[in-house]
Amino acid sequence: MTELKIYNSLTRQKEAFAPLTPGYVGMYVCGPTVYSDVHLGNCRTFISFDIIYRYFKYLGYKVRYVRNITDAGHLEGDRDEGDDKFSKKARLEKLEPMEIVQKYTLGFHKVMELFNNLPPTIEPTATGHISEQIEMVKHILKNGYAYEIDGTVYFDVEKYDKEKPYGILTNRKLEDLLEGTRELSGQEEKKGRLDFALWIKAKPEHLMQWPSPWGMGFPGWHIECSAMSGKYLGKQFDIHGGGMDLAATHHTNEIAQSEACFDMSPARYWIHTNMLTVNGARMSKSAGNGFLPGELFTGNHPLLEKAYAPMTVRFFMLQTHYRSTLDFSNEALQSSEKGLKRLWEAYENLEHLKQGAMFPDVGVDTDLDSRCQELITEFDISMNDDFNTAKVLACMFELVPVINSIKGGQVAPDRISRATFDRLHHQFTIYLHDVFGLRDEATYDSGHLAGVMQLLIQIRKEARARKDYSTSDKIRNELQQQGILLKDEKDGNVSWTVQ
């Protein structure tokens, strides 16, 4: 068994993974800001980390997977003024901010469930950890890396950078960063143009505010993740993840905050997932090129030619490495849909073969047998190489003809050994269900429909027996119009699938 290697954004190279505590993994992933619906790009990140979480579990680790819900604090613009997103949305929808939070949190969970993402083991909210955040800000102030001006506390980036490299995560020098920053506007009070707020003074009319040593206010944009990861995973933990877009600001600031507070880098491995694009441009809320999962599942969007099932989308994402951009297109989705169907049907064939398999090891084709073993072994090898799901799928697809040939009779079942067959079945099952989190998406009630289908198949069989092909074709054709496909197989059996 090869060792797991992870691409660490912090060092910009693949590194062997060694947890702080053998057998345990602590992983923090930046979750959604619940002031609006998550779009497909957001989902990609959470699906990527779901696979990573599942793979660690598959490897036998006990994983504490913390993914936050940001339900306070984020401001609309890039200045420390104006309203937060929740208050704005609340006024727009004529709801309490916490109703907004509840609404979109529930929606988020629903979407995660549809994509078959496992829930994290802890899902803390920012508003539930105000006191922890205040404590952390106090600590940073005490350590001298922050200053207060009129009820707002800022992090002093330039002072911090004298001791530790602020731009370490994205490999940037402070001078370059300063150059790229826009001029301070006259109304801003912070000292350095890179300084960011840890705690923000609230205006009286502000809907979400809490008491603090600096007066009524609310937490800054980045402190919640530092406070909550510290609380649940410790000052230092194994993995911190999130979308690539968070690296330059949010994660950079998180590192600075944790270092300033605990004198320790928070995470040992940083994993960043790449963006989902549409026509080459990043899908984002502000660009307005985002699909909501609901639109995807119903096909109700101008850019969508048809509806796509959640598992199709999940499979689509699995075919690309998490660090590559993935471009959305109808063509790509449709090819994924067909590919998944083929893979899943092969898996079902494998299940059936498993039930009837009683063949002895007599005519084993050693070439075929060892090739199968190699391919199965490559599942783990590929995943160990920075979670290369695309490679695993390629191996699975290479095994599909083997499975289908045994089923179809082109290859005798005893050409592969019992041990190989069992391993094939076992690894297919584990990978499809447990590691990749795919599930059968048959939209039919298999109980009743299966009975009716048996009846129709029987009638058609009788018609064919007396060469009444007009009846048999009628049954098949009309079923097809209902989206049910009949397949006459070699051995005389008839199978059916819902399109």
Next chain:
RNA sequence: GGUCCUGUGGCCGAGUGGCUAGGCAGAGCUCUGCAAAAGCUCGUACAGCGGUUCGAAUCCGCUCGGGACCUCCA
């Protein structure tokens, strides 16, 4: 301007210095009452130009083209 990523056959997409990625689409064949499915066979791709090397799509340089981040965003 700075920091990076990237350019693979019709489309989508893995990838290692020399050995078939894979999916979808397409062509032929087998099976079949017909179809569908399945099986078998087929494309010898790696932006361009140089260099390193016995050998490079894979390493280096240059050119051209995409993209991300540097402002809230997964």
